[in-house]
Structures are given as structure tokens and as C-alpha cells.
Amino acid sequence: MDHTPVQWAGLNHLALITDDMDTTTRFWHGVLGAPLVATIGNAQFRHYFFDVGHAATVAFFEYRGHQVNRFAKPAGVPDARAVQFDHVSLNLPDEAALLALRQRLLKEGCEVTEVIDHGLMQSIYFTDPNGIALEASWWANDPTGQGLAPDAARYSDPNPVPAVRELLAGGALSTLPTTRLIDAPTGDVYHIVHGQHVAP
Numbered sequence: 001m002d003h004t005p006v007q008w009a010g011l012n013h014l015a016l017i018t019d020d021m022d023t024t025t026r027f028w029h030g031v032l033g034a035p036l037v038a039t040i041g042n043a044q045f046r047h048y049f050f051d052v053g054h055a056a057t058v059a060f061f062e063y064r065g066h067q068v069n070r071f072a073k074p075a076g077v078p079d080a081r082a083v084q085f086d087h088v089s090l091n092l093p094d095e096a097a098l099l100a101l102r103q104r105l106l107k108e109g110c111e112v113t114e115v116i117d118h119g120l121m122q123s124i125y126f127t128d129p130n131g132i133a134l135e136a137s138w139w140a141n142d143p144t145g146q147g148l149a150p151d152a153a154r155y156s157d158p159n160p161v162p163a164v165r166e167l168l169a170g171g172a173l174s175t176l177p178t179t180r181l182i183d184a185p186t187g188d189v190y191h192i193v194h195g196q197h198v199a200p
Contacts, residue, residue, distance in 0.1 A: 009055065010054045010055060011052075011056035011057075012055070012057070013056070013057040013058065014057075014058050015059050015060075015061060016059070016060050016061070016088070016130070016132060017060065017061050017062075017063075017068055018060045018061070018062050018068065018129075018130045019066065019067050019068040019070070019130075020062075020129065021048060021060060021062040023129045024048070024060050024062075024128070024129060024130060025048060027128055027129050028050040028060075028128070029050060031104070031105065031108045031110060032104075033104070034050040034052050035051045036050055036051075037050065037057065038057075044063065045062070045063055045064065046061070046062040046064070047059060047062075048060050048062075052090050053091070058088065058090075060130075068130070070130060070131050071131055072127055072131030072132075072133070073086075073131075074125070074133060075087035075125050075134075075135055086133065087132070087133035087135055088132065088133075088134050089123065089134075089136070089137050090134065090135070090136045091136075091137060091138070091139075092137065092138045094138050095122060095138060098115065098122060098123075098137070098138050101124065101136050102115070102124050105124075110126055111126060111127070112124050112125070117140075118137075119140070119141065120140065120141050120142075120143060120154060121138060121139050121140055121141075122137065122140050123136065124136050141154070148167055148168060148171055150169070155168060
């Protein structure tokens with residue numbers, strides 16, 4: 001197992017899907033104030049990037065002529081239709097920024113929760129026009145960049161999975177999973193981006 005630290009530099013982009021890029025752009029750029037910083041597209045496809053700070057973006061795909069089977073679900077609530085995705089949480093620097101965003105959403109007529117105190121972070125929850133559950137958070141007790149600390153309050157699961165028990169006991173994992181590449185969809189996306197649509 002390679003113990004060389006990975007030089008993470010934050011989120012590059014989170015890729016989501018829309019079937020209404022115009023409304024999506026109006027919400028993310030106009031309501032949320034996340035500047036539209038790049039657009040890619042051709043006759044079949046669009047891919048727009050919205051800056052959420054520190055070189056991180058939220059990016060939307062729109063496949064022209066394809067409707068999204070749209071549904072909305074609250075953040076953190078199980079739903080059989082959302083097996084691999086729950087919600088997006090965008091980071092803010094402090095409580096003042098969180099409260100300012102909440103007021104901005106309310107001013108623009110968007111529903112938003114009160115501030116929820118999660119201990120490590122404080123958050124508000126709202127939804128984008130595509131039904132995507134969004135959270136905005138600031139770290140009240142920032143755990144990032146800290147080493148493992150078995151006695152730290154941030155490890156509060158009373159019955160952690162074996163991997164966590166291994167890490168907290170010895171700082172290392174005994175086994176790692178292997179994965180398989182899902183090549184065809186990725187390859188097709190790049191053909192579509194470059195105007196070389198490949199029939200299935």
C-alpha cells in the first residue's frame with residue numbers, strides 16, 4: 001500500500017445533469033452568485049461550469065433532446081431513486097456568509113431552511129430548479145487537515161465499520177478494494193463533446 005499523501009487541492013467539479021440549462025444558469029449564476037466560468041457544447045450537448053470558489057466548480061450536462069426523469073428529494077432522506085447521489089454541500093468561510101446566503105435565497109423567493117447546527121458544521125438546505133438537494137455549510141469545528149485522533153469527538157459513530165476501527169487503532173487499512181472502469185459512457189461523452197456522436 002502506497003502511503004505517499006495525495007495532494008488534494010479541493011473540488012475540481014461536481015458533474016450534475018439538467019434538461020433546462022437556461023433556468024439552471026439563471027439560478028446558479030444569478031440567484032446563488034456562482035459565476036458561469038466556462039461553457040462547452042455542440043449540436044447535441046452542453047456542459048457549463050459555475051465557480052464555487054477555491055478553483056472548485058459545479059458543472060451541469062445538458063443532452064439536447066433528452067428529458068431528465070426529474071424528481072426532488074430532501075437531503076439526507078433515503079430514496080430508492082437516488083442510490084449514489086444524495087445532495088451537494090457547498091463550503092462557506094463563516095457564519096456571516098451562511099446567513100448572507102440564506103437572506104439572498106429568501107430575497108429571490110427561494111425556500112430555505114433555518115440554520116441547522118450539526119456540531120462540526122452549520123448548514124442551510126435548499127433546492128435548485130432541477131430538484132437537486134443543496135446544502136451550504138461552514139465548518140464550526142473544522143476537521144479537515146487534521147490527522148487521525150482516536151479520542152477526538154469527531155469520530156462519534158458508536159459502532160464504526162471495520163475500516164474505521166482499523167484506522168483508529170493502527171492508522172492503516174489492512175485491505176483495499178479494487179474497481180472496474182465503466183468505459184463506454186465516458187468514451188461516448190467525449191465523442192458527443194467533439195461532435196462525433198457514436199450510435200449505440
